[in-house]
Amino acid sequence: MQWYWESSHYNHQMGRMVIDRLWNNDDSHDGFGKNLTAENIAGWLGEERSNLNALVRSQPGLVKEISDLIR
Numbered sequence: 001m002q003w004y005w006e007s008s009h010y011n012h013q014m015g016r017m018v019i020d021r022l023w024n025n026d027d028s029h030d031g032f033g034k035n036l037t038a039e040n041i042a043g044w045l046g047e048e049r050s051n052l053n054a055l056v057r058s059q060p061g062l063v064k065e066i067s068d069l070i071r
């Protein structure tokens with residue numbers, strides 16, 4: 001959440017990172033963004049699902065809080 005500003009916005013640093021990543025193919029922000037292709041999207045989706053499942057298992061209170069908010 002380091003780039004989070006408020007409920008629907010992120011700060012200037014985040015915007016700069018997005019623009020750098022998209023227009024300059026800048027990969028200097030380790031772990032931020034990934035070029036998806038037909039060859040790598042299935043693997044990336046699998047990693048993301050695995051990460052989400054690990055979060056759900058390790059943070060049941062957070063999951064309940066979010067579930068309560070969206071009902």
